[in-house]
Every structure is written in structure tokens, then in C-alpha cells.
Amino acid sequence: MKFFACLATAATLLTVVVPASAQFAKPEDAVKYRQSALSVMGTHFGRLGAMANGKVPFDAKVAADNAQLVAVMARLPWAGFGPGTDKDPRSKAMSEVWTEQAKFQAASEKLVAEADKMAAATKTGNLDALKTSFGATADSCKSCHDTFRNK
């Protein structure tokens, strides 16, 4: 399996991610996709939080693996916020996602940037670097949820 070396550069991956609306046959498919991607990201992000907050012992390799997965997953959900996907009953997105698209896009890019920093930080094997970058990434999650997600 050693040929499975690199996932992609950020720029490469974003070509999968950005052209949003045409990629889903139905709005509910887009909602399911974005919620699934966010859920998987949240699982791996939570494992980093457990280490950052001292609830589980710090393991540098596990931290780096989880942070890399978060950085990948952070790129995916945004393609699922195309037109019409606010109508699905499972959607928790506020209308501001569509009325303030530039702000929403900036928030998603902020998450990607913080997740990339966290992936880089965890490669150092330093717990303090994880704590700092985890906190910054968590802030970007919270800020976007506060502004764009219904409770």
C-alpha cells in the first residue's frame, strides 16, 4: 500500500469541493453529505480535544493522524450548501448562509486555514502546539456555528 502516499495539496482538493450545486442530484443529498462530512470531522476533532484538554494521554502520532483527517474533512462540507438546500427539514443552516455568502465562505476558509495549521502543529509532536492550534480551530468552529447554525 505504499503507493498511497499523498492525498493532495489544498489547492488540488479544493477543485473537488468548490463547484457546489451541480454535484448533488437532490438537495437532501447535499444536506446529508455536508452533515456527514461535518460529523466525521467532529469525531476526529473531538479526539484532538480530548488530548488537548488532558482527558486522554497525549499521543503525538494519533494527534497528527487525527489532525490530518480534520484538515481533509474541513474542505468537504461547503459544497453541500448549494441553492435550495436550506429547504430540507434536516438542515440546521440559518438563512444567513445564503444571504451572507461572502461571510460564510470566509468562515469556511478560516476553518480550513486553522485546520491546516493544526495539522502542521501536530507534526511537531508538541502538546502545547496542539493545545494552541486546537483552541484556534475550535474558535473558528464556534464562530461559524454562532452565526450560521440554528441550535
Add this chain to the structure above:
Amino acid sequence: MKFFACLATAATLLTVVVPASAQFAKPEDAVKYRQSALSVMGTHFGRLGAMANGKVPFDAKVAADNAQLVAVMARLPWAGFGPGTDKDPRSKAMSEVWTEQAKFQAASEKLVAEADKMAAATKTGNLDALKTSFGATADSCKSCHDTFRNK
């Protein structure tokens, strides 16, 4: 963002993936995780199928990006099949997942291997290579679903 260079080798990633049961606080979290990961994988796999089957024009870069995502996602769901996760009402897993664990593990490893081959094949930019590797990967999906997933 250029430091975001590599996701991981397969061996690296598998350390995140394999130690299953202790990673989830509740069985329902594990079920949600595995279903979410499979759903995201299915979305990107479906895009490859659309190209392989001529329903959308072949785009070598989009194919390669989607195949790399499939190869990443293919590693994730299996950690969510820990003990007790067969009891969740949302689970579609047959009891054979737990009574035939070696066979189930072999099936998951078969998927990972086929997805890796597909990721490599799509890097050649050749539509026939996509078709062949997509077919083999799809066969591994179907085989596992037939044996281990309730309709």
C-alpha cells in the same frame, strides 16, 4: 497552504482506524460515524461512477481528486463496528459482522486495497484505467453489502 502536502501513508492512517471500540463514548456515536464516513465515501465514489459510465464527461483531475478521497474514506468506517454497535436501531449491519469478524475485516481490507488501486489508476489520466478500477472497487462494495448489510 502549500505545507498541506500529504495526508498519510496507509499504514499511518490505519493507526487511527484500527483500535475501534474505545474511540466512541456511546454505540450510537460509532454507528453515526461509520454511516457518515460511508456516506461521504459513497458520494465521491458515485462521481467516479458517473464518469466511468459515461453519464458525465471524464475529467482526469476531478477523477483523481475523488478517487483519493475515496481511498481516505475507505479506511474510516471500520472503527465504528465495535462491540454493542449492532444494537442501535439505525444500524443496518448483519450479525455476521461480529460472528465472522475475520471475513468482515478481510472485506474491509479488500475495499481499501481496491480504492488504493483506483487512486493510483486515476493518476494516469486514463479513462479505461478508471473504468477497470472503478468496477473492481464497486465489486468489493457489493460483495460486502451482500454479506454483511441488511437491505
